[in-house]
Ligand code: 5GP
């Protein structure tokens with residue numbers, strides 16, 4: 001897709017530090033390196049984000065993720081990894097071509113901070129919301 005930076009990387013028009021490539025997927029180091037070894041796994045076909053993908057295209061993408069993640073773990077000696085996918089601006093998406101972040105973790109105190117703020121459970125509301133999602 002014209003004007004998509006990841007399509008340009010896939011086409012070789014913009015250089016990248018590739019760590020894995022096959023006919024469906026490319027993985028390369030994120031230019032920002034939130035932690036050392038921070039890698040992006042992208043489908044070669046352009047999709048705005050995961051919310052636009054179907055079962056086949058998303059399966060092809062995610063089928064590669066565990067192996068690439070293990071390669072990154074092995075090469076970096078990381079102790080763990082966050083695997084993250086942002087969808088739409090409100091969720092932090094800045095490049096609108098589907099990508100999965102592999103962020104190796106070396107300590108809980110590095111440059112990646114993820115916070116899930118827990119709330120007191122409202123069980124009737126949970127039942128209602130689950131029903132609504134199930135029906136959607
Ligand atoms: P998002 O915020 O959309 O989930 O993540 C986009 C990521 O793409 C960011 O972490 C950013 O550093 C990375 N990125 C943006 N432009 C480039 C680029 O030209 N090359 C590489 N390797 N990464 C990029």
Ligand code: ZN
Nearest residue numbers: 004007046097
């Ligand atoms: Zn693209």
